[in-house]
Amino acid sequence: MSAFLPARGIDRWTACPGSAALCESVRAHDLNNWVLHNALRRDSADGYDDSVRVLVRDCVDRAQRHVQAGAVIRSRLVAPPLPIGQITGEDGACDACDLLLIADYAGVLQCDVIDVGASEATLELHALAAVLQFGLLSEFAQVNCVSMMQGQPPSIWARTPADLYVIGARVTQAAALPLALRGETGALSHLTPGAHCESCAARAKCPAVQIGADLV
Numbered sequence: 001m002s003a004f005l006p007a008r009g010i011d012r013w014t015a016c017p018g019s020a021a022l023c024e025s026v027r028a029h030d031l032n033n034w035v036l037h038n039a040l041r042r043d044s045a046d047g048y049d050d051s052v053r054v055l056v057r058d059c060v061d062r063a064q065r066h067v068q069a070g071a072v073i074r075s076r077l078v079a080p081p082l083p084i085g086q087i088t089g090e091d092g093a094c095d096a097c098d099l100l101l102i103a104d105y106a107g108v109l110q111c112d113v114i115d116v117g118a119s120e121a122t123l124e125l126h127a128l129a130a131v132l133q134f135g136l137l138s139e140f141a142q143v144n145c146v147s148m149m150q151g152q153p154p155s156i157w158a159r160t161p162a163d164l165y166v167i168g169a170r171v172t173q174a175a176a177l178p179l180a181l182r183g184e185t186g187a188l189s190h191l192t193p194g195a196h197c198e199s200c201a202a203r204a205k206c207p208a209v210q211i212g213a214d215l216v
């Protein structure tokens with residue numbers, strides 16, 4: 001089941017608190033996540049669209065560079081469910097990143113959280129969830145938030161677990177209003193149109209956007 005407040009929607013639901021409630025019934029399936037996850041499970045992207053195959057290849061190359069640098073990869077190339085509900089306050093909510101690598105450089109642990117085309121805020125939420133999930137047994141010196149884009153070098157934001165705990169406290173605070181509006185008609189009073197509407201599953205039915213269009 002999809003999270004009510006998914007990591008990939010964090011830029012939207014922090015900017016437009018009512019959007020999570022509006023989206024709940026019309027949430028689009030994240031094709032990128034599905035395709036990449038399944039492609040990696042097969043260790044091959046054969047049969048998939050060319051653009052996805054390139055991104056999968058980039059992710060696998062990144063893992064291979066860790067090995068060449070002398071690191072021991074502890075995890076397999078998987079997209080495990082990450083417990084974002086502990087951060088957003090949504091009971092039991094999990095969300096998968098596209099790829100998680102945990103590498104051991106002579107006893108110094110580093111974690112790479114990789115998503116295709118994700119924002120910095122999405123990656124930070126996945127990264128903190130990874131620290132919560134695996135940090136008890138593995139104390140990470142650094143967590144790299146990596147956004148892969150086709151034909152471009154990856155964007156990488158390096159964070160310490162301490163950085164992520166501070167960010168997580170802000171996310172918990174921002175998530176409180178969208179969660180309180182779940183299933184409430186009052187959500188319609190908390191719709192805030194903006195650039196974040198581009199990725200909103202409720203855009204076609206959103207009264208705030210329709211009103212804006214009528215005024216043009």
Ligand code: SF4
Nearest residue numbers: 016019193197200206
């Ligand atoms: S379309 Fe925009 S204003 Fe409407 S719910 Fe979505 S994010 Fe909010």
